[in-house]
Amino acid sequence: MASTGSADWRALCDKFSTALNLSEVESRRDPDNDPFRSKYKAREFLREIYSSLKNFEAGEGDGGDGGERRPAERPGDGEREEEGSEGRPFGGDSAAGLRAAKRAAVEYYLGVNHVETEELSAGQEHLMNCTTILGTCSTTPENVSLFIHVRNQLGILWAGRDETETAQGFLEAAESTYLHYMKEEGTPPTDMAEYFSTEENLLTPQERTKRFEMAYTHTMYYLAQLYQNLGEVERAGTYCHRTLQRQLQLNQYNPLEWALNAATLSQCYITKGRYMEGKHCLSAATVIAGLAGEVPSEAAAQESETQSERRNQLRQKRAEISRCWIKYCLNLLQDAKKLMEDSIGELDVERQEELQRARRTEEEEEEKSRKAALLFGSEDTFDSIASLEEKVPYLLPLGFTEARAVFLVGQTNVTQAKEYFEMDGYVTDHIEILQDHSALFRALAFFEEDLERRCKMHKRRVDMLEPICNDLNAQYYLLIRRQLMFELAEIYNEMMDLKMTLANQQSDMEPLDNHTIKKLNHLCSASAKYFQMFLDSLCSPEGKIPERLEEEVLRPALVARFRVARLYSRLICPAVTAQLDNLNKSLDNYQYVVQYCEDHPEAAAAVETELELSQEMVNLLPIKINRLKAKMATNN
Template identity: 80%
Template sequence: MASINSDEWRAICDKFTNAQNLTEIESRKDPENDPFRSKYKARELLREIYCSLKSLESGDGEGDTGESGDQRPPEQPVDGLTEEAFSRGFSGDSPAGQRAAQLGAVEYYLGVNHVDTEELSAGQEHLMNCIKLLEKCRVSPENVSLFIHVRNQLGILWAGRDETEIAQGFLETAESIYQRYMQEDGTPPTDMTEYFCAEENLLTHQERNKKFELAYTHTMYYLAQVYKNLGQTERAATYCHSTLQRQLQLNQFIPMEWALNAATLSQYYITKGRYMEGRHCLSAATVISGLAGEVPSEAAAQESETESERREHLRQKRAEIARCWIKYCLNLLQDAKKLLEDNIGELDTDHQDELKRARRQEEEEEEKERKSALLFGSEDTFDSIASVEEKVLCLFPLDFMEARAVFLVGQNYVTQAKEYFQMDGYVTDHIEILQDHSNLFRALAFFEEDLERRCKMHKRRVDMLEPICNDLNAQYYLLIRRQLMFELAETYNEMMDLKLTLANKQADTQSLDNHTIKKLNHLCSSSAKYYQMFLDSMCSPEGKFPEHLEEEVLRPALVARFRVARLHSKLISSSPTVQLENLNRALENYKYVVQYCEAYPDEAAAVETELELSKEMVGLLPLKINRLKARMAVNN
């Protein structure tokens, strides 16, 4: 092997420093019409370094940095590390091994350069050349960082091509290299930039450790994406959580980006009923989003938006985090309702008492569980996160007071979210927030024992949704209008049932006063009106209702028919003619449900309960209609 003098080495180091400066700093200033100018210059310097190292290695002049076509690495195994690479520990390699690592590093930087300039095939070839060169080396403190970096880059490259399993192979190998190195050595390893660095510019142990841990954090981040794409959601969530924690520990994060990722992760935990973890993610997101505007890390320093754009961006992201909080509160209330309701959807007070007795033990165990959970934050932020957590339960609310506390937190975030997602400009978002607000009231009403107050909560729902539903353009917002019409119909229906229950407690139906009858009929008619509007929205331009219902509207449409029938049979009138008309409308809709399910028996399971009741009413109503007709004939 040829020797190298200090001047030659200094020239190589200077070229490498210039290439890094061109890549990381000067490239940001490149004009739009020549966006890769600095990176092309950096590439030439890297090639010169490669040739110098190659000539030192073999004395045969210029090395090969050819760029061939897109060659896939072997898929089985996609990537692996031989046991020999680990077999004799992590002692330093021979001079030949060190030169191979240096050449590998140049191949790595050339690969990244080509990928950055959208030349993926050439980038892949250089990265694979790096892998081949590292086969000559044992994993050691001098090269373990390069072992991991090159596999991270190949993982990203193949993931970008939707070759998820190939990406998984490279990234899982990077993970195993890190874990084994930490078990068997663990000293802060040399960073690849130090291969071409004067001794006086070498990194400290602390700097080396931070760079190495950051490389592994990137491995975990990319694995989280890979597992998500493979449908391994539990694994993806675990890796995402660990990534977020490590980013905080290493102080390498952009606050608002970190906060949004944590808030998004909370939604996964919520769907799994893991409210402690979900609350912790959201509380951390709230605290860290508050850091936006400061520069807590090197990553944040790369932001280059104008101040007005930046303010608008922050407002939007904070509103999105608020929406995640709304979902947390809503799901917590809804899951508590499912836990506490009996077979007719009312509060099971016996079960409620049992759960309250078990609550004390659950609260005592919660602290132990929290200690074993993967918590975010350093000493600086942990107290702030804990103070946000204390404002809302992560255990199921068991009575009205606890449910109201969760509701009020959710309602506060509704206000915050609506400040940004206004009707003018964000129609869909604004309506979704209103629907969540309506459902918060609905969930809270379940816990309210006073029927009058419960009815008022449903009236609040009507007041917020009805004007929007009536004003929306039917052509452009058909699906949203259908959702609103169905919800309004259900809300009026619930109010009617509540009012009827209250009236029956006070007197039988025959002696209801005119005011109560008028109120009941109004609620009944309003509910039937919105169910009918929902059904009419499915008609053709000629006004014809579809013979066969699409899967997404099958149950709602049949339920709407059933409810319209039920509501018409409940309307109160002193006029026999009106009574007859209402009963005939009811029978017509009950018959529709029965006849549809007979025509499409495979779809009957969607409305099993409603179908059974419809069949019963189809048998009973004609008798009632005939009796009414007989009385009318006698009176006439």
């Protein structure tokens, strides 16, 4: 083959550089009506390079390399005979092997070119040609990078065709090749571009290492996606985490994209109850997103359209990260609530004390040691991430003070998320954030021992949700309105129960005063009103109740009927006629639940407790109604 110092070899290297520039730089400026113009030009250069390589080989026969220096030659090359990937030895590659690797590299670049121009079959053919040529060679520092790159590309190609098992085979082979090479060899391998570089343009060992590590980082990224598609969520999360770690270590990442990926990964950890890992991901996401910078607000009038778009994107991504923080705090509070509530949803004090005794410093130390393998960051970011983490709890709160600390973090992020997801333009997102805010108050209320303060927390929920519910267009936002109506009904019901408990404590068996009765009846009526609004939303335009409820609303509808029945029976009315009217409405709703489950036996499983109580009330209420009627008759 031509000498590295020859004019022919330098011309070939220049041609390769031109092809790369066309593919990676010029192609970004191609017009919309000719999007692959530069790619096609690059392809022609690559074909010419391939022909030149064949000609060089034909001219030399088996007579050696014509004085050409191997791109990554180091003292000792050719002496090692340790086993490498697929049973082939590392080291000891011949000039013929190097020539083969160069032809394989051109096949690789042609394959990528065809894939990028949406000619997948041709791309596959060239990529497979590359693997065939490599199959005749040992796996060496000179070609191991190419081994990994071509398997990455084939993995992507087959994954795009939904041939997951085939893609998995290529990607796991790439991973295996990397791991085996690093164990057996570990020296900085030749980068593919160096096959066509003049001697003065060869990379430094540091640059080779960085490019090789990035190739493996891509392998891990693709495997994370593949395992996610296979439903192996935990395995996918592990690979995603390692990918993010490596991107930071290699300083090869887009801050916004990295931050959002880390925040998304946090949600996987949170659903598994791994809050330490989730908090670390979110803290890193917040810090790295901050590295993206922002156009100063005072310069907004002068900024270009591109700057404006970037600024808006930055605000959006940060708001999305804030939403992930909200979910973190909400799940942490809700998991603690589930752990400590009794059979009726109240705080089990004995269980709380047991958990508080069980918590030891050793547990926290164990968590910290587990964290060592999961750390994100570099010298520039590690301290910032650690500082943010210290401000956010990750252990389940076991009392009001701890719960409030979690709540405040969530509430701060609610405010930040709403700044971008405003009601005007982001209706659904804005309402979801409000619902999460409401859920944060509900979870915090569980830990509050003062019933009056707990009631005020629920009132805050009403104040944030009720105006939205009443203003939403029923035609366009029916499902959201149903959610809000049901939640408001439950909030008013909870407030009524709390007020009743307070009233009974304060009256000490004395009759309730008119003000208290009025307040209780207001809460009771408000709850019944919203439950009824929910039920009315299920009716046809003519107001007809559906004979069969859809599966997604079956339980809510029957529960709403049950609650309405219960609420009518709890209204406090001095007049006997009003009491009779309320009891009859209560009976009608209990009967509906019972009758519906008799007509549709499969529904009974969805409301076992409510059905049992409804059947009991259907038997008891007529007796009470008859007594009131008899009382009225006697008085008359």
